[in-house]
Amino acid sequence: MAQVSTTLTSSELTPTSAIRREDFPIFNEVEQKPFVYLDSASSSQRPLVVLEAMDRYYRSTHANVHRGVYRIAEEATALYERARTHLGNFIGAPDPSREIVFTKNATEAANLFVQGLGRRRLDATSTVLLTHLEHHANLVPWMILKEQLGFAIRYIPLTDDGRLDLSDLDQLLDGVSLVGVSLASNVLGTINPVAAIAERAHLAGALVFGDGAQFVPHNTTNVVELGIDALCITGHKMLGPTGIGALWARHELLEEMQPFLGGGEMIADVRLDGFTPNVIPYKFEAGTPPIAEAVGWECALSYLESIGMEKIRHHEVELTRYALSALEEGLGDAITIFGPRDPESRGAVISFELKEIHPHDVSQLLDQEGVCVRAGHHCAKPLMRQLGVAATARASLYLYNGHEDVDALVGALQKCQAFFR
């Protein structure tokens, strides 16, 4: 499907030059010059092969999946199930064809896990452990369930440089049933030591749900090595389409979980007085699934694999190193950068504040230079309060960014500063 050449010229291997930006049509076709896209942590762009895969699917194969006896329905089903297995393999799931549930985004996946397993494992006497740097997707679902069941929520605090403070972890874990922690922060970039947390959580008898939305697109992921029990991810942040995400969970947990959305496909039988759920993973996929989106996402996985996640990670580490120093050199005291300084322990997400200039003004002025950065609370309000700000500006990098994008950012920030001086 994804016909991606893997030949690379040596110049493309220079760490700070973009990896095959030419594969991404938007950089040519957007009606905006220059176009410096630094908002991939919100949503990535996608290579042509992904768009073509979806288009080809609609033009030649589309039919609803499951139960269809005729050819294109069988083909659509096969493509959809192939995407499931591929995604399972991509994250190292032990039982890829049964452990991936497709959802509409990472947020639905988090809700599905929290409601599905939470209703089995939690009651008014339970405690859940989250962290101060979670995205709302890994906070609000727990709060909604808490309103229904009445358990307690504790939080792992942060150190001054924006890492999880694990010094009291064992006390925090005492009596905890479920832990929710993001693999990487969408604000600070911090890559959390999830394997270590999972080990100690398991010793304390707790299960660990990982929010992989910001980690999986940029790193080799192996859920077994991480030692976590469940994971949510989203397609649009990893070169896939909008409208699709997934929950991975160990199959015993999927078996244990309550059904969440009710409807077609998720049942084995329906009588007037009740229903029998289907086997996993179908038990959690109610209604027509995002079929074309699964086809597109699978193609994105192939594309990422053809480049290699190690290479992408390496590129991002070097680019982040370059960006951190270019920002400090170029803006000096005027900029405050949040999160860890060591590029090896963070993702390519750089949140910052420009002295006395509101992040929304920064973003607005940057837009005039063609530089797209996000401003706001980044769906992490508790973290904003920890940082003592209402909002930050955030530049985030991906495989199609290079040092020239960082240079454009620094230049635009300097102009911005001059403008408001």
Next chain:
Amino acid sequence: MAQVSTTLTSSELTPTSAIRREDFPIFNEVEQKPFVYLDSASSSQRPLVVLEAMDRYYRSTHANVHRGVYRIAEEATALYERARTHLGNFIGAPDPSREIVFTKNATEAANLFVQGLGRRRLDATSTVLLTHLEHHANLVPWMILKEQLGFAIRYIPLTDDGRLDLSDLDQLLDGVSLVGVSLASNVLGTINPVAAIAERAHLAGALVFGDGAQFVPHNTTNVVELGIDALCITGHKMLGPTGIGALWARHELLEEMQPFLGGGEMIADVRLDGFTPNVIPYKFEAGTPPIAEAVGWECALSYLESIGMEKIRHHEVELTRYALSALEEGLGDAITIFGPRDPESRGAVISFELKEIHPHDVSQLLDQEGVCVRAGHHCAKPLMRQLGVAATARASLYLYNGHEDVDALVGALQKCQAFFR
């Protein structure tokens, strides 16, 4: 966006010839000749303009919606919100920009309504009224909530010719808080007298949730004239992409409903000890929404409008009339057709049984003739039990079907009969 010519030649006005089949690439590009697609009730095909609209969006505009200050994020937001308002107008919503909640499909929309309003309005003493011909999407969500809250469920029975038997409606409505009824059946084709039901339900103090998945793609829909309180629909059955559906509900009800999925966008504020939901409709849209899918669906709406829903309905009535008589003439006693005979009171969904041949064998043999029909319980198991069958074969027609498709169906069924004789 949808650049659709509305000039028609007189031959295209012949009721039983397809309406602009040439707009739909799959009829040329599928690797299967002949290709007689009679499964639009499962999922429709889509015209080129819809595929192009999504492709163009990804190639020129994609960014995450909401909060983005930079240009393409504003554009993406504007397109997404335009789709919302357009869809609201398409179904006659009084407050289109606030009353449409985008979901992943009709099933999620049903779950959202049932959980969101059900948790406000229902308790162990309540009663909900459904019907014997509902799709699982309008059954199982109620059953899941019933397990949690313990209310009672009653069902409107069917007459022998597959219509709702309303003779005891007022008794059935006695003490009922919420009614769930499909506007059209996905098995029998029956178009239910929802306006009449809604009127009597309202007199009895009940609210009415309509399942419009099978009706809205084929008929002019006006929720105010229907007098219903909420409606679920799905994009992929009405020339739109997979991965998107919607809930419409009167805005007072949306205000009243509990949030369902928790995460980004659906909140106004999050503190460590709780959250404040956002305003409607955002309160119900957690996480990154199906943006490209909304763009595609909006284009599908424009395409449908450019043809005219009355014209589509007229075409389908005439084609159904033709099909019903062709099937009876061609197969005589060997075929049993379920549902009303009068094409004016039904949609273009024809479920049938071929004497002594299992529906899956029918569908398999038809596939060999290039004829795609669905076989199974069609996610309506209680109805199957009413009909006294485990499954039916189902042919369903849409605007791209013509009499030649019906002829192919009849011919293939005759061969099928000969094969098993």
Next chain:
Amino acid sequence: MSGLEDLYREIILDHYKSPRNQGRLESPPATLEEGFNPLCGDEITVSVLLEDEIVTDVKIDGQGCSISKSSASLMSAAVKGKSLRQIATIVRTFKSMMSIPEDEAIPFVGPDDPSNASDPPILSEAEMGELIALQGVVKFPVRIKCATLAWNTFSLALKKAQDAKIAPSEAP
């Protein structure tokens, strides 16, 4: 930075850098109202002193972007010392600059007031004074919420002040 003049005109930058009427009034006698922009999380507090149908003082407190701060400052300067009737016209003028639909009545004047008519009076460009600087905002839809934050909060504060005045005498 070309293209931005519309949004960040000199007047706006001036009000942003030296905001007028900063702070809070003592309450009572003044009335306070808090406003919140959920899109960015910024908060504002508007204090209003209403005496004999005249807003004799107004103060702005809180955080926000340049658009929000300058809009608040411009507003405070425009309404201070004006009558309710005059202020209704100013608010209406602002709303029409922001392309905000006319379906919402202005809370602090009665439904029969000409400001709430189908064709209400608004200021001419000549009468607007510095306020005209805000007209560039409408081209930046995301920032309209920034510009309106102070105005909406002010309107609610004024309504509150009015209700507080009316309540003691009109209570049944």
Next chain:
Amino acid sequence: MSGLEDLYREIILDHYKSPRNQGRLESPPATLEEGFNPLCGDEITVSVLLEDEIVTDVKIDGQGCSISKSSASLMSAAVKGKSLRQIATIVRTFKSMMSIPEDEAIPFVGPDDPSNASDPPILSEAEMGELIALQGVVKFPVRIKCATLAWNTFSLALKKAQDAKIAPSEAP
């Protein structure tokens, strides 16, 4: 109807039209098991009479498509009168025809039985007899569940029969 010969071979049509071993055995002494294909809703009941490690009788009851019915009929003919060991080989042969992965042990023979070995014995084409007619099914993935329904149900029935025999003596 070209292309379908593989699926609907003469043998299959024959077993579909005149299914062997229809009905139910009296239980006890026979053992009954019900099977259900969630994809289509079809149900089947398999009765098994196990005597001295030999399946002396088997009967099939229920509804289903031609594939499911003929597969059930072919199975009943193939296993009737055979020993558990022989039947394990027949079942293994069928599973391999359906490309069903080898990771599931056959329930009614012990884990150490050669039928559950990594390279278990299966029948050669010559030994298969009419069963070979089922090999076309694998090209129609949706129908594999139809073909396997009777076989899975039979395997469970056999296991049940076996357990019932062992239980009285082996119970602690």
